[in-house]
Amino acid sequence: xxxxxxxxxxxxxxxxxxxxxxxxxxxxxxxxxxxxxxxxxxxxxxxxxxxxxxxxxxxxxxxxxxxxxxxxxxxxxxxxxxxxxxxxxxxxxxxxxxxxxxxxxxxxxxxxxxxxxxxxxxxxxxxxxxxxxxxxxxxxxxxxxxxxxxxxxxxxxxxxxxxxxxxxxxxxxxxxxxxxxxxxxxxxxxxxxxxxxxxxxxxxxxxxxxxxxxxxxxxxxxxxxxxxxxxxxxxxxxxxxxxxxxxxxxxxxxxxxxxxxxxxxxxxxxxxxxxxxxxxxxxxxxxxxxxxxxxxxxxxxxxxxxxxxxxxxxxxxxxxxxxxxxxxxxxxxxxxxxxxxxxxxxxxxxxxxxxxxxxxxxxxxxxxxx
Numbered sequence: 442x443x444x445x446x447x448x449x450x451x452x453x454x455x456x457x458x459x460x461x462x463x464x465x466x467x468x469x470x471x472x473x474x475x476x477x478x479x480x481x482x483x484x485x486x487x488x489x490x491x492x493x494x495x496x497x498x499x500x501x502x503x504x505x506x507x508x509x510x511x512x513x514x515x516x517x518x519x520x521x522x523x524x525x526x527x528x529x530x531x532x533x534x535x536x537x538x539x540x541x542x543x544x545x546x547x548x549x550x551x552x553x554x555x556x557x558x559x560x561x562x563x564x565x566x567x568x569x570x571x572x573x574x575x576x577x578x579x580x581x582x583x584x585x586x587x588x589x590x591x592x593x594x595x596x597x598x599x600x601x602x603x604x605x606x607x608x609x610x611x612x613x614x615x616x617x618x619x620x621x622x623x624x625x626x627x628x629x630x631x632x633x634x635x636x637x638x639x640x641x642x643x644x645x646x647x648x649x650x651x652x653x654x655x656x657x658x659x660x661x662x663x664x665x666x667x668x669x670x671x672x673x674x675x676x677x678x679x680x681x682x683x684x685x686x687x688x689x690x691x692x693x694x695x696x697x698x699x700x701x702x703x704x705x706x707x708x709x710x711x712x713x714x715x716x717x718x719x720x721x722x723x724x725x726x727x728x729x730x731x732x733x734x735x736x737x738x739x740x741x742x743x744x745x746x747x748x749x750x751x752x753x754x755x756x757x758x759x760x761x762x763x764x765x766x767x768x769x770x771x772x773x774x775x776x777x778x779x780x781x782x783x784x785x786x787x788x789x790x791x792x793x794x795x796x797x798x799x800x801x802x803x804x805x806x807x808x809x810x811x
Contacts, residue, residue: 442610442611442612442613443610443611443612443613444591444608444609444610444611445588445608445609445611446606446607446608446609447582447584447606447607447609448604448605448606448607449568449578449579449580449581449604449605449607450578450579450602450603450604451568451576451577451578451579451595451603451604451605452576452577452578452579452603453573453576453577453603457573457576458603460513460514460572460573461573461595461597461603463510463513463514464514464515464518464552464572464595465550465551465552465597467510467511467513467514467518467519468514468518468519468521468522468552469522469544469546469548470508470511471501471504471511471519471522471523472522472523472525472526472544473543473544474499474504475498475499475500475501475522475523475526476526476541476543477543478498478499479498479499479526479530479541480540482496482498483540498527500520500523501516501519501520501522501523513572514572515552515554515570515571515572517553517554517555517557517571518552518553518554518571521552521553521554521555522552526541529541549596550596550597551594551595551596551597552594552595553592553593553594553595554570554571554592554593554595555591555592556590556591556592556593561590561593563578563580563584563590563607566578566580568593568605570593570595570605576605578605584607584609585611587611587612588609588610588611589609589610589611590607590608590609591608591609591610592607592608593605593606593607593608594606594608598681598685599681599684599685600678600681600682600685601678613747615746615747615748615749616749617749618707618748618749618750619707620707620708620751620808621707622705622706622707622708623706623707623708623709623710623801623804623805623808624636624637624638624702624705624706624708624709624710624801625637625710625711625797625798625799625800625801625802625803625804626702626709626710626711626797626800627712627761627762627793627794627796627797627800628711628712628714628732628734629642629643629793630728630729630732631645631647632644632645633645633698633732633734633737634711634737634797635791635793635794635796635797636797637794637797637798637800637801640790640791640793640794640797642793643698645694645732646690646694647728647731647732648687648690648691648694648731649687649691649727649730649731650727650728650731652683652686652687655683656680656683656684656687659676659679659680659683660680662676663676663677663679663680691731691733691736692736695733695736695737695740696740698737699737699740699741699744700744702741702744703741703744703745703747703748703750706750707750707751708750708751708752708753708804708808709741709745709750709751709752709753710752710753710754710755710800710801710803710804710805711738711741711752711753711754711755711800712754712755712756712757712759712761712800713754713755713756713757714734714757715757716729716734716735738752751808753804753807753808755800755803755804755807759799759800759803760799761796761797761799761800761803762775762782762792762793762795762796762799763775764795764799765782765784765786765788765795766788766790766795766798766799766802767784767786767788768784768786768788770784770785770786772784775792779792780792782795
């Protein structure tokens with residue numbers, strides 16, 4: 442079985458907007474209440490792991506007697522808040538994450554509800570959701586008939602737009618394709634990546650850099666407004682819309698580029714890079730964030746897997762930039778300022794193109810040994 446999510450824009454009425462705001466608030470309230478109790482228990486028994494395991498933790502139902510207004514919202518949304526906290530605790534105890542933090546009003550506003558007895562259905566231009574009943578939806582593409590709806594996540598953006606992400610489950614056994622067309626991609630700070638085929642780049646437009654001047658101007662105006670005033674709210678919305686536009690442009694570009702690669706090649710080889718470390722160590726924070734290499738590789742991976750194709754990640758310490766793609770000689774050092782690769786054998790090429798060829802070859806070696 443496989444899962445796939447479909448995201449659509451919602452257009453709730455004023456009454457539905459009020460109920461959505463109430464649901465977001467209740468989910469956050471219940472999460473924070475349960476976290477406060479769990480934190481207290483953890484502090485009390487953190488030195489005795491066996492006693493900590495025996496402790497019974499609260500559920501959302503516990504608070505409904507004291508806070509009757511919790512009954513007004515979807516009970517499954519509150520139950521999922523408890524499950525999210527439980528997962529956060531498991532990640533903490535396994536060492537994968539830090540101790541769970543309290544949710545702020547400024548955090549992403551969303552909640553998840555599950556399908557029970559036909560409480561969620563897609564109708565003609567509407568979606569039926571628990572408590573909300575029929576909500577207008579812009580369904581820009583059809584969900585295949587063999588996909589079974591499992592849950593829905595309703596969210597609100599900073600600009601006041603509502604979206605629903607519909608998680609579906611379906612039987613999927615992709616036929617593994619024979620690997621014939623292979624390409625290596627080297628991460629590029631300017632163009633997103635350099636292609637091993639003739640050194641072509643993605644020509645990423647760097648949307649954030651383009652909007653930086655306008656964004657700085659609008660943020661300066663916002664800083665002069667009195668916080669909480671009508672003019673402050675209007676200006677905050679302008680800034681939020683700018684950020685949203687940049688994010689949408691970036692996502693659209695990355696989807697299209699990953700689709701082209703997944704359609705053309707049977708196997709794509711990339712480096713397993715530590716982007717967070719790169720942005721901090723080399724002071725390339727803005728450029729790394731603007732490129733969104735992590736998002737691009739995620740898109741590329743699922744698009745390839747859906748077609749039975751492969752994404753190979755080679756070791757981040759593989760000397761792709763220092764190795765000559767002509768004779769195989771490895772240089773002792775290569776500074777970032779050296780954009781043209783020169784080898785003693787006489788080979789001269791663009792640094793990133795040379796690296797992409799080496800990445801492709803390493804990928805083919807790993808493919809042959811697997």
